Amino acid sequence: MILEPSIDKLQTKIVSKYTLVTLAAKRARQIQDTKIHNVENPKAATFVGLALEEILEEKLIIDPDYVMPKE
Structure with missing residues (x-):
């Protein structure tokens, strides 16, 4: 199996x-x-696969200015 x-x-x-x-x-x-x-033609059959495809297609990104709150 190839990821x-x-x-x-x-x-x-x-x-x-x-x-x-x-x-x-x-x-x-x-x-x-x-x-x-947000993937137009998904290849993945799983939710994690769909999320990874969104990341690869830059439809899901991380805000570099976001800082985790301290508790």
Whole structure:
């Protein structure tokens, strides 16, 4: 089984693997709840795959100015 899109391609969009996984997981939950995604011709059959395709197509990005609140 080959993961598509590949981690190498995804890391050209988001360098940190931790950030990539966290963002994809959160977005996958949103897609699962709403059944709405931003990929025109998806290849993925899973919600995580759809989230990764959104990241690759730059339809889902991270705001570099966003800072996590301190507790």
